[in-house]
Amino acid sequence: MWTIHRIATTGSTNADVAAAARDGAAEGYAVVAQHQSAGRGRLDRRWEAPPGTALAMSFLLRPDDVPVARWPWLPLLAGVAVVEAVRLAAGVDAVLKWPNDVLLDGGKLAGILTERVDTPAGPAAVVGIGLNVAQTADQLPPGGVSMGVVTGEFEQDTDAVVLDAVGDRLAARYEGWRAAGGDPLASGLAEDYTRRCDTLGRDVRAELPGGDAVEGLATGIDDSGRLLIATAAAGDPVAVGAGDVVHLRPR
Template sequence: MTPSDAEDNRWSDLDRPPLNAASLRRTLLRDGGLWSSLDVVPVTGSTNSDLAARADELPEGAVLVAEEQSAARGRLDRRWSAPARSGLFFSVLLKPAEVPVERWGWLPLLAGVAVATGLSRVAGVDTALKWPNDLLVTVGDQERKAGGILAERAGSASGGGIVIGIGLNVTLREDELPVPTAGSLALAGAKVTDRDPLLRSVLRSLEHWYTSWRDADGDPTASRLQETYAAGCATLGRRVRAELPGNRAVAGEAVAVDADGRLILATQEGVQEPVGAGDIVHLRPATP
């Protein structure tokens, strides 16, 4: 076998075996369930882009997983990459037609809750959410980002919906991290890094939270989404800086997440400012 053949061999890294698509389908696709299809591809540009392009023709609950992404996108159109089979890179198509559109803004936060609770159950690591939906883990004594979520409207008003993309670092080693502030489940001491049970748990958790939210007509209080999100949000209670569109920034204490999913900052001027979009920076406490 030539070196190039070894690089292309899906079993070339024995610590990172491929996902078992057949087994995932057997356990996740069921009559009356949310998930309608599940496909695993070796590599693609972006699972979000692929699902979005077919949003009108696909039924709700389509799942697309890639072993590797060559043009993955995060929030604010940031680009990122990771070694093949080192994480979970997937997108799901949701069509909550019966939920008022003004409540769809909760879906990225809902996905964050689902990922955090699903991983904690199987991987046995403490997880937290940085508003709106970055997944944080603790590596040593540092808080690091191990995953992110991107939600995008897709398709026509009549047949489309929301595509939610999830990227999670599972077995990334320290020398593979894209930036020093990144982390992975393995670096956080996860007891399970087998991607099959991790993906099953996350998708089951996502089905649970989405179904509860949809059955409550998207009400974040009735579905308990708002209180669960607040309980797991590492941003609340901290002094933060919000970097907003238009090169504007505001600093203050993050005191609440309101009924629209916005982060409420209490500023030094005594104003409570809602933040609906932007980057949040966790600030260290000031030295006395």
Template sequence: MTPRDGSDVHDNRWSDLDRPPLAATGLRRSLVRDGGLWSSVEVVPRTGSTNTDLVARAVAGTADEGAVLVAEEQSEGRGRLDRRWSAPPRSGLFFSVLVKPGEHEVPVERWGWLPLLTGVAVATALSSAAGVDTALKWPNDLLLTVGDEERKAGGILAERAGADAVVVGIGLNVSLRAEELPVPGAGSLALAGAKVLDREPLLRAVLRSFERWYVEWCAAEGDPTLSRLQETYAAGCATLGRQVRAMLPGDRELVGEAVAVDGDGRLVIATPSGDREPVGAGDIVHLRPA
């Protein structure tokens, strides 16, 4: 359909009434406050990648801690291992946040907990705000149950942005319909029967949850035990207790049972030989249901 003014329907912010645009002014009013984490909230209609944009601003020194960049559409959204992330405009939440844990005396060796912290924050927020149980697949996938099937509905990507900053990107499918799924195993809040699909309260809930967890984690100087992050992540991690295949750097493969997440945020895999090997980076495949 072409609007009477001749403009492209894709550029009309009201072209899909089931997917209204985000109101940046209202989001700023509810999230940005003195003494809080969030320093700015910007919503752009379209970009390549919010992570790429925010990393560039951080490196250039033009973004403060607590900057939030949201895109209604991403053309070059990325996940781990440089996988592409695509979705129709305004069908999900696609945003990045800038944090500087070093300014809060969190040692660099504990920054690897940030993707796991983000997963806990998102899962906690969606449970209360949308009425859906969100499971976490180590290290950065968000899983929802569609029918009786576990499906990926979101992902997290953390990237260093200079010496003292980290940009954490979050992609979450909200109103994606079955015929719009990029791959058969994908899911969305709509397909999982979420009670709320309005993106503004969902985004506010996620950001407030992230702020609570991040502030507590920083107050504990990144200690995952004192901040209760390690135990909370383990309680919501769908990977633990399952047989998994870990595709490791150097084309190495490790198969066994995922038995724990250690103090460094690594997945501990018990092999058939009885060894326990911590995995800090790799692609994890669930081999059997929990």
């Protein structure tokens, strides 16, 4: 379903796809770059890697027949798709840290940033994925990992294999979710995400955008894709919809 535009370098693939969406690009428009100089992750963090060592990918979605209340599942959907793609492309098992950081051997392999874009044709979503492919250990940021470091393989055609796998799994997951009206239960997304989420069952601290924090046991994901944290205080678990989660206890 993708119309892929491959470029050597750009400021931000998400910005490129958002601009195309505002200009009327159809669903499936995608930009893939081997280097981006102004990439952004969640919470406006910078994301950059040496040229030729990582893939920056952004995909345009227009799920106009899905209730907007279910759109928060798109980042989680993308996370599941990337975990599945890594398994297909490299034969390794990655996991997710809520909401959609992809971890491999305890290090961060990929980050995902999903943004809503208002366009003349209605709201759209841009799903951006930054995936570490061939960085060496000394090229990675603290806490990062690449597929090459884990597998020891740095073939020149790795990018193509990874891109094909990500595109295939993202399309399949998206089409299944959309066919179910965005229902995470009916589409199987909620079950599959829960199975791959390494945050669940851990003691965690969620650092919220306003500066507050919630600490406790991560017990589940609610119908809106929020992380449920059981705190020491009595009462129902706290539902966290945005924030930076720190794993406090080994699983």
